[in-house]
Amino acid sequence: MMKRVLMILLFLASPVWAVQPDEVLEDPALEARAREISKDLRCLVCRNESIDDSNADLARDLRLLVRERLVAGDSNEEVKTFLVDRYGEYVLLNPRMGGSNWILWGAGPAMLILGGVGGIAYLRRRSRAAAPGEAALSEDESKRLDEIMNR
């Protein structure tokens, strides 16, 4: 975490943080939507920061753009599409499902299924191995056991 701190400030001239008081929209509902969208958009000149967190000038421009589109009546998805059309899908912090991204989204569930099947197969093997081991008291052993029990 310590270097996050470092890099953030390499990109600013003045020590301010992300959303400025003058950016905030009058309508709280619209503002909430703007914040929500901002969290999913990458500040293009920063390293892995959303425009909601970033102090960079470009991030501010994008935040204002998002709000402009919202005031113009765009839906959340339309705002994102608007930005993807201009900046490419690099701007999205949450990669869209589809195409090669299925690998990304499917990797976890696929591994879970694989691990689950493998795990259950292993457990069944271990539990089946149990059966012969337990029934394997030979006649002598059973006799001896009886002797002990009845002593």
Add this chain to the structure above:
Amino acid sequence: MYPARLLLDAPGCALITRGMIAELGHFALILAFVTACLQMIVPLVGAQKRWPGWMAFAEPAANLQFMLTLVAFAALTYAFVTSDFSLQLVVLNSHSAKPMLYKVTGVWGNHEGSMLLWVLIVTLFGAMAQWFGGNLPPTMRARILAVQGSIGAAFFAFILFTSNPFIRMQVPPFDGQDLNPLLQDPGLAFHPPFLYLGYVGLSMSFSFAVAALIEGRVDAAWGRWVRPWTLAAWMFLTVGIGLGSWWAYYELGWGGFWFWDPVENASFMPWLIAAALLHSAIVVEKRESLKSWTVLLAIIAFGFSLVGAFITRSGIITSVHAFATDPERGVFLLLILGVFVGGALTLYAARAGVMEAKGVFGLVSRESALVFNNILLGVSAFVVFIGTIWPLVSEMFFDRKLSVGAPFFNQAFTPFMVVLGLILPIGAMLPWKRARLGRTVRGLWPAAVLALAVGALIWAIQTERSALGPLGLMLGTWLVAGAVTDLMSRTGRGGNRLGRLARLPRADWGKAVAHGGLGVTMAGIAGLLAWEVEDIRVVQTGESFDVAGFTLTLQAVERVPGPNYVSTMGIVELSKNGERISNLTPEKRVYPVAGQPTTEAAIDNGFLRDVYVVIGDPQEGGGWAMRTYYKPLANWIWGGAILMALGGALSLSDRRYRVAAGARKAPMQGVPAE
């Protein structure tokens, strides 16, 4: 024999001057590299040929390696403390006016110095394996130390050839360029050392795994030996990650605690795998099953530590933390990663068949619960891994330049943790070998009812419609109540249960405390994300405003000089219902030498909530920009991490490890005459 001696005897070097200390450190580092190379080869040959002398070589070598690295580290620290600006590293990262604490911590606030800290810990663990490894069979011990030596050798070579901290300046400047102001924080003193103790601690699990593969022996004893090391590494990682998260929370100015940044993920993946490993090692220890899986996990765990080093230091994956973006270092680290993980996996492929499982257990048993724990932790680590490297893979193979950030991880990772939290209390109470689910679940009824009641109550009283808060607190309650149920169930029936509770093995306490801690952290994260209130506004001096039921008054803004910075400090009174709670002093600092500003948030800490205030720039129309947050349950996140680490420490102090550690000495005392 010792470097100091050599130097003193050399002609013209009768006096060790201040400038020479650095040379001494450099020389010690080279000698440590040579020692590590020898330690890598001699004991390994000795163990193969059964030559006791060659095997015994590992012990003094491990000690010497540690001593020499300590000398090198001390020399570098001395250079920083005395502001020796003939060293390039000191010039780039220090300043004579910097407070002493940050002169010392500045040693590892940079790439080269932090690598030196890294190898210091590698050699420390090597030496500790020798100090505490008395009960290990001689061949095993020799092999473990040889593998540990090889890890040391690789990193000494990395430091000496690509990241030498002892490089001199042609012309020493008058003063240094100062450490990045954001790193001038007590957080730097503790966060990296703990993190490295964790990362590097996993090298011990790796060495044990490789030694066991060479030996062809993995049994209950091996499980007992490897578990404390893994437990210690996991504990240190927990503390390190927790400290880093807390540091980011108070330092960054908006109170984020986790960003899913590649470098954070780099520490999180080994943590998840180490958690899986310390659970599967229990199965090896108690039931002699899951052996080859445990060995594989030990290799992967350290593999992820190396991946972490690669991500942090190669600059291949863009991260806000990236230390250095030097391709040469990246290639070197990739080589180390390839050799160690590739080599170990090859050995594993050749030898895994030798490890035959002995224990037999039913489909419903503690063993199978631990298998599911491992699947969930392993898959969640894999999801983090895929998400971290996906931008790279996608660009290389699919020609799609894209980003993977927090929203992805929140969606793809969280479900696994929720499932883990749901099954944990049940799995933790299932008996070994063969269990009946119904019986265990019956014991947990009160815990489940309590959790549901808490969830329902919070759902009813909260004003928002978000399900996150109630669900998170329900899960947290379920985990904590489950841990308590687990502890109580071990005290049996009848009277004096409290007395028996106090006398339970520390491992039982450790387990319950760590599991409860996980619940506390989960509840904290959910509460903070669900109910946080943010307020951004321009405030005139003397003006009051309300946030989440609290009243804040900006009484004044003052300029306050610090040791190597100038601060703009707001004085804010925090009150509720007219009663003053505290005075908060958020600051904005400017460090003239480094030419950088920082924000210092002011936080009023509470058990159930934090109030977090940040002051920004003066506005054109007068007044100051201010950000205020109401952060419910924030401290639970780190409180839970402390509990988890404490649980690890309790487990580590369990009698059976202490007894095992002293096993070699026991026969020496003889049996008293009866």
